[in-house]
Amino acid sequence: MNRGRLLYAQSGGVTAVINATAGAVIETARKHKVEVLAARNGILGALREELINTSKESRAAVAALRHTPGGAFGSCRYKLKAPEQDRAPYERLIDVFRAHDIRWFLYNGGNDSADTAHKLSKIAAEFDYPLACIGVPKTVDNDLAITDCCPGFGSAAKYTAVSVREAALDVAAMADTSTKVFVYEVMGRHAGWLAAAAGMAGAGTDDAPQLILFPERTFDEAAFLERVKATVARVGWCVVVASEGIHYADGRFVAEAGGTDSFGHSQLGGVAPHLAARVKDVLGFKVHWTVPDYLQRSARHLASATDLAHAQAVGKAAVEYALAGHNAVMPVIVRSSDAPYRWKIAPAPLAKIANTEKTLPKTFLRRDGYGITDTARRYLAPLMRGEAPPPYGTGGLPKYVALKNAAVAKKLPDWRR
Structure with a gap:
């Protein structure tokens, strides 16, 4: 059995498929006999030592995350300052990780989350603490660098x-x-x-x-x-x-x-x-x-099958990268063909992703500025393709899951700022 635990957290605005990524993370880690903790409300949960024991969740409940929108563990909009401006939060995070034997940290979010994971990997190295930090892509804005597209x-x-x-x-x-x-x-x-x-x-x-x-x-x-x-x-x-x-x-x-x-x-x-x-x-x-x-960002009933596949693939790869010793990377989507649509997952350095915003290429904008080109259509079409509806109950509404989110006992003094 691997020594240590994995901590997963969700950040920023959630998506229709971010929970599918969470489910893939938990399922993949379980196959490797690694215990997964989840931070309640993103990085704030880690700072507050508000951690969730996902091992208390049944296999069926974890599988149901595939079709449940929202953020199963809670998310947050909270940006850490640079360590040279405010070092205390980073030191607190290392203390929490030590206390709970967390050796792998997966932060599922956008640009700011990639930046946080990148900075935390550097701080861990300074403290000589063995921690692998992996950014996991998520954003409906599709503005992350390097990756062909973003799950969500x-x-x-x-x-x-x-x-x-x-x-x-x-x-x-x-x-x-x-x-x-x-x-x-x-x-x-x-x-x-x-x-x-x-x-x-x-x-x-x-x-x-x-x-x-x-x-x-x-x-x-x-x-x-x-x-x-x-x-x-x-x-x-x-x-x-x-x-x-x-x-x-x-x-x-x-x-x-x-x-x-x-x-x-x-x-x-x-x-x-x-x-x-x-x-x-x-x-x-x-x-x-x-x-x-x-x-x-919450319309799971109309999710793209391609998007769901992407969300699950980056979750699985994030765990595999972490356990293989990768650090300060993100599993990104690499497109090799538009028609037929072909893609794969590959690691990319967080240093080249963090705080870098990808805007629409000029070739995607129609010359008059009020529409899109055929080039844009070729890019967009496969990302929207396929249906992945949730199961429906007898009342005609989707059947979503609510996790137990059992808390892990705290070991440190409360975090106060």
């Missing part, structure tokens, strides 16, 4: 494209006497991957969404309103998909609400209602809008 994105992309297509049928049916313009807001602060995914809802120029607003392009309100007006005149109605992060030429977000979140990012206040108000006030059209928000 494919399902959010599928949900977005399906929702836009279905809503467009509604708008088209009502346009003669009611709504002429529909504005759909998607997540994406600096990277327009979900906005691009919305483009998969239609194929022709006049198919919805007729206009997509990307954060990679400067927003010009006058030009936008003119395009809306022309589209309604030509088609009879118009569906607009807007990334939450669209900005003006001076860099200001169109929907900046003031204040920042725990990662230091500007809070965005809702670009869809803003654009809808401008269309109504300037053009006089009846407008409806929506901000799906959490629905984009």
